Each structure stands twice: as C-alpha cells, then as structure tokens.
Amino acid sequence: MSYLMETNELSIAFGEQTVIDRVSLKLPKHRFTSIIGPNGAGKTTLFNLLSGQLRPSHGTITYQGQVITHLSPAARTRLGIGRSFQLTNLFSKLSVRENIRLAVQAAHGIRFQLFMSKAEQVAQTEEVDRLLELVLLTKKADVQASQLAHGEKRKLEIAMLIGLKPELLLLDEPTAGISLEEVPAVLQVIETIKQDKSTTILLIEHKMDMVKSLSDHMVVLFHGELLAEGTPQDVMKNELVQSAYLGGLYKDATAAGSS
Amino acid sequence: MIMMVRKAGSLQTRLFLVFFLSLAILPLIYDSRSLYILCTQIFIFAIFAMSYDLLLGYTGIVSFGHGMFFGIGAYSVAIFMKNFGATTGNFLFGILVAVVIAAIISYAIGMLSLRLKSHFYAMLTLAVSQLLFVVAEKWRSLTAGGDGFTFSVPDFIRDRFSFYYVCLLAMIVLFFVLRHFVQSPLGKVLKAIGQNEQRAEALGYQIINYKVIVSVVAGVIAAISGGLYAGMLRFVNTTVFSIEITLDALLMTMIGGIGTLFGSILGSGVVEIAHDGLTSLAKVHPIFERWIIFMGLLYIVVVLIFPSGITGSFNNWLEQRKKVRMQQKEIQMEEAGKKAG
Numbered sequence: 129m130s131y132l133m134e135t136n137e138l139s140i141a142f143g144e145q146t147v148i149d150r151v152s153l154k155l156p157k158h159r160f161t162s163i164i165g166p167n168g169a170g171k172t173t174l175f176n177l178l179s180g181q182l183r184p185s186h187g188t189i190t191y192q193g194q195v196i197t198h199l200s201p202a203a204r205t206r207l208g209i210g211r212s213f214q215l216t217n218l219f220s221k222l223s224v225r226e227n228i229r230l231a232v233q234a235a236h237g238i239r240f241q242l243f244m245s246k247a248e249q250v251a252q253t254e255e256v257d258r259l260l261e262l263v264l265l266t267k268k269a270d271v272q273a274s275q276l277a278h279g280e281k282r283k284l285e286i287a288m289l290i291g292l293k294p295e296l297l298l299l300d301e302p303t304a305g306i307s308l309e310e311v312p313a314v315l316q317v318i319e320t321i322k323q324d325k326s327t328t329i330l331l332i333e334h335k336m337d338m339v340k341s342l343s344d345h346m347v348v349l350f351h352g353e354l355l356a357e358g359t360p361q362d363v364m365k366n367e368l369v370q371s372a373y374l375g376g377l378y379k380d381a382t383a384a385g386s387s
Numbered sequence: 388m389i390m391m392v393r394k395a396g397s398l399q400t401r402l403f404l405v406f407f408l409s410l411a412i413l414p415l416i417y418d419s420r421s422l423y424i425l426c427t428q429i430f431i432f433a434i435f436a437m438s439y440d441l442l443l444g445y446t447g448i449v450s451f452g453h454g455m456f457f458g459i460g461a462y463s464v465a466i467f468m469k470n471f472g473a474t475t476g477n478f479l480f481g482i483l484v485a486v487v488i489a490a491i492i493s494y495a496i497g498m499l500s501l502r503l504k505s506h507f508y509a510m511l512t513l514a515v516s517q518l519l520f521v522v523a524e525k526w527r528s529l530t531a532g533g534d535g536f537t538f539s540v541p542d543f544i545r546d547r548f549s550f551y552y553v554c555l556l557a558m559i560v561l562f563f564v565l566r567h568f569v570q571s572p573l574g575k576v577l578k579a580i581g582q583n584e585q586r587a588e589a590l591g592y593q594i595i596n597y598k599v600i601v602s603v604v605a606g607v608i609a610a611i612s613g614g615l616y617a618g619m620l621r622f623v624n625t626t627v628f629s630i631e632i633t634l635d636a637l638l639m640t641m642i643g644g645i646g647t648l649f650g651s652i653l654g655s656g657v658v659e660i661a662h663d664g665l666t667s668l669a670k671v672h673p674i675f676e677r678w679i680i681f682m683g684l685l686y687i688v689v690v691l692i693f694p695s696g697i698t699g700s701f702n703n704w705l706e707q708r709k710k711v712r713m714q715q716k717e718i719q720m721e722e723a724g725k726k727a728g
C-alpha cells in the first residue's frame with residue numbers, strides 16, 4: 129500500500145506541556161482515516177502541525193515523498209493539502225458565494241491576475257453553483273457568511289474545502305456543534321466525497337460512533353500519544369482503547385440513557 | 388440572480404458617471420477661482436485618500452506614515468520644476484521619478500515589516516516618514532529646509548480652470564482603475580485577507596505577496612497625488628511630510644466609508660469643505676484656526692453614529708431595503724400559494 133502522508137516522531141510542546149508526543153502516522157492513499165480521541169487529546173493540534181499552522185518541536189512530515197515540515201500553510205495547500213477548521217473560520221463579511229468562489233479561484237491557480245476571461249468567469253460560477261447545490265446552500269448564496277446558522281457555516285466550510293480540490297482533505301470535527309437534524313446532511317456530503325475515491329481523507333472526531341462506518345482506518349489519540357490504530361473493528365476490540373477511551377464513553381452513554 | 392447583480396453594478400456605474408459629469412459641468416456654471424481651488428484640492432486629496440483606502444479599507448493594513456509618499460510626490464515635482472524649468476515634460480518626469488521612488492520605498496518597507504505583526508508596518512512607515520521629514524529639513528541646498536521654496540509651473544497648471552480639469556480627470560481615471568483593481572481576482576484576495584488572513588492563507592494564497600503589492604500600489608498612487616498638490620500650490624515645504632497629511636487620509640476614508648473607494652472621494656469633499664469653512668470662521672474667533680479639533684469631533688460623531696461612513700451607511704440602507712422587499716415578496720407568494728391551494 130502506498131502512503132500519501134507520513135509523520136515521523138512528530139512532537140510539539142507548549143511550554144512544559146507536551147501536547148503531541150512522538151506520533152508516527154501513515155495515511156494510506158485514497159482511504160478514509162479517522163482520528164478519534166477525547167477532548168483535549170491533541171487532535172486539532174496534530175492537524176495544525178499537518179497543515180502548517182504550527183511548527184513541530186521535533187519530528188518530520190512527509191507528503192508524497194517530499195519533506196514538508198518547513199513549508200508555510202499556503203505552500204502546503206498548493207501541494208494539495210486542504211483543511212477545515214473546528215471553530216468556524218470564514219470570510220464573515222463576504223457572501224456565501226464569494227467565500228466559495230475564493231476557494232475555487234485558488235484551485236484554478238488564479239492568484240495575481242488583474243483580468244479574468246469570460247470563460248474562466250463562467251467556469252468559476254458554474255463550479256460555485258455546483259458546490260452550493262452539493263451542500264444545500266443555493267438559497268443562501270447571496271447572504272453574508274456571518275448571517276448563517278451554525279450548521280450552514282459548517283456546510284459552507286466543507287464547500288470551500290471541496291472547491292479547493294485538495295488531494296488530502298483534513299476535516300476537523302465537521303459535525304461539531306450542529307443540530308442533530310443537520311448531522312446526516314453533513315455526513316452525506318462527506319460520504320459523497322469519499323465515493324469519489326480520488327481523495328484521501330483524514331477526519332477528526334471525538335465520538336467514535338459517528339465515523340465507525342465511514343472509516344477504512346482508525347487512529348486513536350490519547351494524551352497526545354498514538355494509542356492504537358487499525359480497522360475500526362480492531363480498534364474497538366483493542367483493550368487499551370476500551371479501558372482508556374471507550375470506557376469513558378460507555379459511561380457517558382449509560383448516563384445519558386438513564387436520564 | 389447574476390442578472391440582478393450585473394444590473395446593480397451598471398446602476399452604480401451610472402450613478403458615478405452622473406456624479407463625475409456634474410463635477411465636469413460645475414466650473415462652466417460657477418466662475419469662481421476659490422471654488423476651483425477648493426475643488427482641485429478635494430480631487431487631489433480624494434486620490435490620496437483612495438490610496439489609503441486600499442491599505443486600510445481593503446487589506447486591513449494600518450499605516451501611520453502614508454503621507455511620506457504624498458511628500459515624495461510633492462518634492463519630486465517641485466525640485467524638477469525649480470531646477471529644470473517649468474515645462475510639461477518636467478512635470479510629468481517629476482511625477483514619474485516620484486512614482487519610482489515611492490515604489491522602491493514601499494516595496495522595501497513592505498518586505499521588511501509585512502511578514503511581522505501588523506503594527507510593525509504602522510511603526511516603520513511612521514519612522515521612515517519622520518526620517519524623510521528630517522532629510523527635507525536638513526538638505527537645505529535641495530529643499531531650502533523648513534521654509535520651502537516656490538517655483539513656476541506650466542500654464543495649464545497655473546490656470547485654475549484648466550488644472551481643475553486635469554485633477555478631475557486624474558481622479559476619475561484613477562478611481563476607475565483602482566475600482567477595477569479591487570474587483571479583479573487579485574483585489575478579491577486582498578479583501579479576503581482583510582477579513583481573515585489565516586483562512587486566506589489556508590486557501591493557498593501567500594499573504595505577504597499580496598500585502599507588498601497593495602503597499603506598492605498605494606504608495607505609487609499617493610505619490611501622484613502629492614505631485615499634483617505641489618503643482619497646485621506652486622510651493623513646497625516640509626509640511627507635506629507631516630503626520631497631519633496621513634491623519635487627513637485616515638479621516639477622509641473613515642468619514643466617507645472605508646473599503647468603498649468612492650467613500651474616499653466623499654470624505655475628501657466633507658473634510659476639505661469643513662476645513663475651508665472653519666478657516667474662514669477664524670476671523671470670527673481664533674479657536675476656529677484649530678480646525679483639527681473640530682475634525683476630531685466630527686470623527687467621533689461619525690464613529691458613533693455612522694460607523695461605516697457615508698457610503699457604508701448608504702449601502703446598508705440599500706441592503707435593508709432589499710431585504711424588506713424580498714420578505715414582502717415571499718409573503719405575497721405564500722399568500723398566493725394559499726389562495727391557489
């Protein structure tokens with residue numbers, strides 16, 4: 129199996145606290161990998177390292193055989209690594225359409241041009257319309273991003289990410305904070321991307337149930353360390369995981385059930 | 388939907404054209420030297436304020452020393468006129484040299500500071516502009532120090548009527564050029580950076596390149612306005628490098644509405660007319676000589692009542708109206724649906 133991205137002994141510390149501790153990961157190409165771990169396990173921090181928002185204090189990241197540890201976020205995006213943010217991160221005063229269009233423009237490599245051909249304009253508009261439809265935001269196209277409901281913002285974020293056409297998609301808790309009715313729509317969108325088979329997806333989630341069926345490969349992060357990895361079945365059976373992570377979750381579940 | 392946007396765009400363009408056309412007719416109706424001078428000054432500062440708006444309004448870059456480019460333009464034209472003679476060629480060459488110097492300095496400042504936290508650019512521009520102020524004071528053989536010097540200019544500049552049109556034309560052309568600039572793919576990225584730098588970078592746009600580009604464009608445009616200003620005054624001294632020039636631009640863009648370009652033109656009109664009015668009141672009471680105090684008060688009023696400036700408030704009002712209309716339409720459609728059902 130070939131790997132799209134690998135990390136080797138990746139670590140980062142904030143002051144005294146080591147948040148990511150010698151994590152060595154391999155992301156199989158064209159597969160769906162999910163990272164699960166409880167709150168504060170270091171999942172978002174790991175993403176920030178992969179996408180370049182943070183620099184590791186130790187270790188390397190390799191993407192398509194190239195060491196990218198020293199590259200800026202923008203350079204990594206242009207290599208094909210796209211990410212979403214756990215806390216919604218949009219151009220809040222621009223319209224929904226314009227938010228997506230900026231991603232599409234970036235994917236088309238239009239960066240410093242002062243003129244845009246009609247053909248390019250049409251191509252961008254069509255693509256934006258398609259993405260709007262995909263995430264069910266067509267009706268909100270001309271609304272300012274700041275005016276959207278939370279779930280809509282998440283969907284906009286996903287549309288922007290797809291518009292970027294990344295080879296590696298990093299999704300940070302795409303269903304966080306959205307209402308229960310909206311969750312299936314978002315999962316549906318993710319399922320659609322997955323079916324495309326040309327993208328490699330890495331998704332963060334702290335509820336294992338959410339991604340069990342989506343994932344080809346699962347990684348458990350606990351206190352910044354890689355606790356276990358394998359197929360979802362293997363991981364669920366793993367005793368370490370059961371005691372450290374699932375144990376807590378089951379307790380939550382029974383507590384929720386009895387109340 | 389696209390149709391609607393295009394229609395709104397052309398309506399806006401038509402409004403601009405009507406506005407500019409009335410400015411073009413104005414001197415034909417009123418034959419007043421002082422009006423020509425006032426308007427010429429408004430046009431020149433409108434150009435300067437538009438250049439500041441590129442930085443502040445679109446890209447979110449704060450500069451405390453933007454006036455230095457204005458000063459470079461003014462001194463460059465003045466020195467060429469004085470030393471090489473009052474010809475049109477020398478005037479244009481003076482502006483060209485100013486543009487080149489402004490481009491080099493803004494590029495250097497941008498490369499040095501725009502990678503860092505935003506206040507570095509603000510402080511570095513302030514420092515360099517103060518440095519230029521001192522150079523202009525000390526290099527007496529070239530600048531005659533703080534006293535400054537007068538010089539003669541070609542007839543089309545000395546004539547208030549024709550220079551009115553020169554400056555009006557420069558303002559209109561630069562307005563449309565800059566409008567194209569901010570609406571181009573590059574300009575849209577500038578706006579995105581102004582909104583959310585981190586997100587723009589995550590889309591693969593290299594922030595520093597865009598910031599340096601806009602810093603250079605703004606510097607160059609400011610230099611042109613400074614050149615025109617020297618032509619109008621036929622005199623230059625170190626006040627063109629003073630901090631007040633930058634504050635004027637800040638005031639004008641804030642009052643007119645940042646991030647709109649057209650707001651800079653309105654802002655320049657308001658500030659210059661108010662300045663003019665207050666200065667003439669100085670005969671009544673000397674307090675009016677301190678016109679900057681009143682400008683400060685005006686500024687506070689604007690920030691409190693119209694935080695998005697004249698143009699911004701107008702746009703908000705339009706938005707609001709559109710929203711209400713859409714809602715009405717929806718209600719109508721619903722009612723029609725009920726009837727049909």
Ligand SMILES: Nc1ncnc2c1ncn2[C@@H]1O[C@H](COP(=O)(O)OP(=O)(O)OP(=O)(O)O)[C@@H](O)[C@H]1O
Nearest residue numbers: 142147165166167168169170171172173174214334
């Ligand atoms: N910039 C920072 N400076 C200091 N500490 C940080 C920083 N970023 C994260 N941390 C700490 O690192 C730990 C891991 O945070 P992180 O956001 O990666 O967790 P997470 O697994 O994404 O959690 P969640 O499920 O809540 O999103 C936390 O204890 C957090 O306080």
Ligand SMILES: [Mg+2]
Nearest residue numbers: 171172173214
């Ligand atoms: Mg997180």
